[in-house]
Amino acid sequence: MHGRRRQAAKEATVDEKEQNRQRVEKYCALNDLVMQNKAQGVYTRETLEATHRLLELNTELHTVWNYRREIFANLPEWQDDEQRQAMLEKELAFLLEIILKNIKSYWMWYHRVWALRSLPTPAWKGELALVAKLLSYDARNYHGWDYRRFVVARMKESLDTDTQRDDVDASEFAFTTDQINKDCANHSAWHNRSKLLPAIMQKAGGALEQQEVLKREFDMILNAIYTDPDDQNGWLYYDWLLDVQKDECEKQKLLRDKVAAIRELLDLEEDSKRPMVELVETLVALEKIAPHLVDDERKKECLATLERLEQIDTYHVGKYRDMSKSLSMRWGL
Amino acid sequence: MATADNQQDEGVYGGLYVDKHVAYIKSLDKRHDEMEYWMTEHLRISGIYWGLVALHVLGRPSALDRDEVIGYVKRCQNADGGFGGHEGHDSHLLYTMSAVQILAMYDALDQVDAARVVSFVCGLQDEKGEVSGDVWGEKDTRFAFISVAVLSFFGATARMSVAGVVAYVCRSMNYDGAFGSQPGGESHSAQVYTCLAALAIAGRLDAVDRDRLSSWLAERQVRSGGLNGRPQKLEDVCYSWWVLSSLQILQRTHWVDRRRLCEFILSAQDADAGGIADRPGDVADVYHTCFGLCGLSLAGFDEYPLGAVDPVYCMPVDVVERAGLRSWMDKIPESWLAQ
Numbered sequence: 193m194h195g196r197r198r199q200a201a202k203e204a205t206v207d208e209k210e211q212n213r214q215r216v217e218k219y220c221a222l223n224d225l226v227m228q229n230k231a232q233g234v235y236t237r238e239t240l241e242a243t244h245r246l247l248e249l250n251t252e253l254h255t256v257w258n259y260r261r262e263i264f265a266n267l268p269e270w271q272d273d274e275q276r277q278a279m280l281e282k283e284l285a286f287l288l289e290i291i292l293k294n295i296k297s298y299w300m301w302y303h304r305v306w307a308l309r310s311l312p313t314p315a316w317k318g319e320l321a322l323v324a325k326l327l328s329y330d331a332r333n334y335h336g337w338d339y340r341r342f343v344v345a346r347m348k349e350s351l352d353t354d355t356q357r358d359d360v361d362a363s364e365f366a367f368t369t370d371q372i373n374k375d376c377a378n379h380s381a382w383h384n385r386s387k388l389l390p391a392i393m394q395k396a397g398g399a400l401e402q403q404e405v406l407k408r409e410f411d412m413i414l415n416a417i418y419t420d421p422d423d424q425n426g427w428l429y430y431d432w433l434l435d436v437q438k439d440e441c442e443k444q445k446l447l448r449d450k451v452a453a454i455r456e457l458l459d460l461e462e463d464s465k466r467p468m469v470e471l472v473e474t475l476v477a478l479e480k481i482a483p484h485l486v487d488d489e490r491k492k493e494c495l496a497t498l499e500r501l502e503q504i505d506t507y508h509v510g511k512y513r514d515m516s517k518s519l520s521m522r523w524g525l
Numbered sequence: 526m527a528t529a530d531n532q533q534d535e536g537v538y539g540g541l542y543v544d545k546h547v548a549y550i551k552s553l554d555k556r557h558d559e560m561e562y563w564m565t566e567h568l569r570i571s572g573i574y575w576g577l578v579a580l581h582v583l584g585r586p587s588a589l590d591r592d593e594v595i596g597y598v599k600r601c602q603n604a605d606g607g608f609g610g611h612e613g614h615d616s617h618l619l620y621t622m623s624a625v626q627i628l629a630m631y632d633a634l635d636q637v638d639a640a641r642v643v644s645f646v647c648g649l650q651d652e653k654g655e656v657s658g659d660v661w662g663e664k665d666t667r668f669a670f671i672s673v674a675v676l677s678f679f680g681a682t683a684r685m686s687v688a689g690v691v692a693y694v695c696r697s698m699n700y701d702g703a704f705g706s707q708p709g710g711e712s713h714s715a716q717v718y719t720c721l722a723a724l725a726i727a728g729r730l731d732a733v734d735r736d737r738l739s740s741w742l743a744e745r746q747v748r749s750g751g752l753n754g755r756p757q758k759l760e761d762v763c764y765s766w767w768v769l770s771s772l773q774i775l776q777r778t779h780w781v782d783r784r785r786l787c788e789f790i791l792s793a794q795d796a797d798a799g800g801i802a803d804r805p806g807d808v809a810d811v812y813h814t815c816f817g818l819c820g821l822s823l824a825g826f827d828e829y830p831l832g833a834v835d836p837v838y839c840m841p842v843d844v845v846e847r848a849g850l851r852s853w854m855d856k857i858p859e860s861w862l863a864q
Binding site: 193194195196197198209212213215216219220223227230231250252253254255258261298302305306332334337338341377379380383384386387423424425428429431432435506507508509510511514 | 557558559560563564566567568609610613614615617659661663665699700701702705706707709710711712713737739740741743744746750755756757758761777779780781782785795802803804806807808809810812813
């Protein structure tokens, strides 16, 4: 339903119509067979094979995936660990084959989760490597990232010591660093990093060590911001780090650093939309915690910037007008 | 495209191919020679929901056969009380939602045993408040929304832990103010819609970081005027719904350029065969037709009297009113209404 180009309407030839009719007939016959087997609760290797053929044709039949899981659980082999392991490994290989046809299928990703949960001896490291490979094809596939988080969580559960679990977190954190170094606009990587950072900070040790981690984080995000000032994500992540930074003095300093960075960017390019919006928002944030640092001139600059933004970014005029109104009221200007 | 002079004769209004879209939707159940028809059988009930909403928005709510549709919906209900996407298909919240929405639009909710539906839905919430889509256990904030929405149609939200749903949704909030599919999931516009809608029904919109989220949503608009689902992704007509309904709940649809959005949606129409596609030049489908039209309605397209759409339920406002479910609007934080 997504991304299919319209072809110029052509009347199909008699041959093409017949071919299509046969395809439809074959598919419907297989579908009807499988659904009938299911309704009658038939759990055999034959019905399993029929579901395999049908799912190859249509990966989105979640009822058939359900039925397939039921068949597995009802086969005598399921009760024996070794045989179950073999069956499920085969299933994972089958899934890998067909998931590449539709890498965004909720049903298939969940079936994989089911398989891993049902394996007597799941190979978590192998799964991690697999999802890393899939993410190398499509670094923004959130199914892949969700699955990665599932694998990591299960991996940690299977470990014995806290140190081992901390190592997994550190390794995941390093994975996001790699992804970001490849492409600092990889929001999926930044997102995952944001989920790992609190634990990384906590494990770092005392207040000093934690500040070190945070400082490195600020440096990293500033780098991303300089690389692409128009990317909203970098600024959002910076703002989030400001929330994480509980030390009021540091917060003030960081807000001023942010203003300085913005001014540098605006020196390079005057009418740069995102830095301009950030300038206003940062001065507003600074004024809230250190009013003496934002004088009337700076406040007027904010309003003038918003006015200019209305001209250069006509898509968001409504937002800028709301901001102007709210600031005028707050500052009595 | 038709010129202004002969437009209304051809059922075209300000570039909107009203008659073509109605004909397109009515034709969908007859395409038995198309592989696509059979390959989408598993979500037929949702297809009907999308088509029916579109027809309501176009002012043709009676264009399908009421009795036939209601009969079909009833046949999709299973012994466990839930509904499948088609007869004989397993129950799932996605299709249970579509079933209830269709019945509500036909004012026929009394034709199903409410207790069975409620029992199916309540059984899918766990001790942590998280909600699965079906008995197989896949969790997602979409299902959290659907569970409270379905129960609200039967006045039964108190039968589940709404507080649990709210907590689950809040755990799915990210640093950008937007929401993911589960705690830890990346922000995505469709999840933003479902999470906001869930919070709206629960009367807990106060839990939202309104400014941060509004800014994130506003950035979904790209040069073409279309909206994307998350940063750096392609614009797609269905986000005209997910993003715009979210902004509507936040009372900030004016934070995007609605005129340009309308132009984008109109450009994704199939002027020959009818229907709307995900983007210009692509094949139309009933899903994008529904969300494109809902988007046009929310965006204030006024060259044709489009029916108003409730941004929480994605259903006609008059239907939601009749069901007594517009009360979520009374619980919008005061400060949101001031501006």
